[in-house]
Amino acid sequence: MNTGESVIEVSRLRRRYGPAGAAGFDAVREISFDVRRGELFALLGTNGAGKTSTVELLEGLAPPTGGRVRVFGRDPYGERAVVRPRIGVMLQEGGFPSGLTAAETATMWAGCTTGARPVGEALELVGLDGRRDVRVKQLSGGERRRLDLALALLGRPEVLFLDEPTTGLDPQARHLTWELVRELRDGGTTVVLTTHYLEEAEALADRLAIMSEGRIAAEGTPGEVIAGRPSRIRFAMPPGWFVGDLPPLAELGVLRHSELPGAGGQVELRTRELQRTLTGLLLWARETGVELEGLDARTASLEEAFLAIAGAGSAREEADA
Numbered sequence: 001m002n003t004g005e006s007v008i009e010v011s012r013l014r015r016r017y018g019p020a021g022a023a024g025f026d027a028v029r030e031i032s033f034d035v036r037r038g039e040l041f042a043l044l045g046t047n048g049a050g051k052t053s054t055v056e057l058l059e060g061l062a063p064p065t066g067g068r069v070r071v072f073g074r075d076p077y078g079e080r081a082v083v084r085p086r087i088g089v090m091l092q093e094g095g096f097p098s099g100l101t102a103a104e105t106a107t108m109w110a111g112c113t114t115g116a117r118p119v120g121e122a123l124e125l126v127g128l129d130g131r132r133d134v135r136v137k138q139l140s141g142g143e144r145r146r147l148d149l150a151l152a153l154l155g156r157p158e159v160l161f162l163d164e165p166t167t168g169l170d171p172q173a174r175h176l177t178w179e180l181v182r183e184l185r186d187g188g189t190t191v192v193l194t195t196h197y198l199e200e201a202e203a204l205a206d207r208l209a210i211m212s213e214g215r216i217a218a219e220g221t222p223g224e225v226i227a228g229r230p231s232r233i234r235f236a237m238p239p240g241w242f243v244g245d246l247p248p249l250a251e252l253g254v255l256r257h258s259e260l261p262g263a264g265g266q267v268e269l270r271t272r273e274l275q276r277t278l279t280g281l282l283l284w285a286r287e288t289g290v291e292l293e294g295l296d297a298r299t300a301s302l303e304e305a306f307l308a309i310a311g312a313g314s315a316r317e318e319a320d321a
């Protein structure tokens with residue numbers, strides 16, 4: 001359903017807290033990206049990277065300090081009355097009176113929503129139809145998250161903002177939420193997701209951006225973001241054999257190798273040419289009759305890419321470059 005048309009356009013966006021000068025803080029530093037209609041776009045980053053500060057600008061909750069944001073071609077802050085009815089926002093902890101039931105909460109929220117879908121339908125979408133008469137305070141944490149999602153869906157939004165939608169959900173409820181989000185996306189809803197679960201981004205996102213210190217450090221499809229990271233090969237050398245016995249590693253395309261401490265001759269190789277390195281290694285093993293125990297080869301995961309890009313693993317990964 002991605003039509004190529006941009007529904008969110010962000011250009012050199014800035015957000016600063018506090019006064020100009022050293023006393024203030026630049027949380028969002030000239031970031032640019034587009035989100036296309038029908039696409040699921042994930043915003044990732046470590047704590048404090050600037051995700052919430054960015055999303056709040058997209059939702060029209062605050063004006064940017066600089067740059068430009070457009071949703072449906074409109075200014076979400078200056079033209080909030082036009083933009084707000086077309087977006088759905090799943091808040092972290094909706095903050096509703098906990099004495100109300102799930103259905104009463106949704107009914108109250110529907111009263112503030114233009115063209116709201118029936119409350120029963122919204123609760124059914126998130127699998128809470130059987131819990132409609134339960135008070136919010138008696139819902140589990142995961143059920144409350146799903147109620148937050150039901151409220152965001154009441155207005156049949158064209159653009160849905162999901163902030164950590166599966167935090168506190170058990171694996172089954174998480175997968176149900178993923179299915180629902182996919183169905184919404186397949187039905188044409190544009191979704192902007194912030195999450196700390198990298199497997200969630202990998203499972204759902206058409207494209208993603210990784211924020212670090214207020215900037216976008218990487219952007220693209222999950223495959224594109226991962227592609228730049230080296231793959232990993234692990235095995236154990238049999239007794240009496242050493243890394244120095246392997247063919248020249250640089251000729252096999254190995255960027256870096258390490259011998260894992262205390263792990264019985266475990267060797268780890270990093271390569272951007274997995275097939276070439278692996279072929280060379282296996283040919284050598286056949287020629288010498290060596291058994292590479294526990295041989296394991298894998299392409300980088302989004303988590304590895306994230307750790308490298310967002311900084312936590314930067315020093316080590318820079319050595320690969």
Ligand SMILES: Nc1ncnc2c1ncn2[C@@H]1O[C@H](COP(=O)(O)OP(=O)(O)OP(=O)(O)O)[C@@H](O)[C@H]1O
Pocket residue numbers: 017018025027045046047048049050051052053054
């Ligand atoms: N109202 C505020 N006043 C001053 N600084 C703020 C304010 N809100 C956020 N910040 C700072 O801006 C930076 C970005 O915060 P933000 O909440 O956008 O990050 P985030 O990526 O959403 O983090 P998290 O994953 O922890 O939710 C942080 O350093 C934070 O301390």
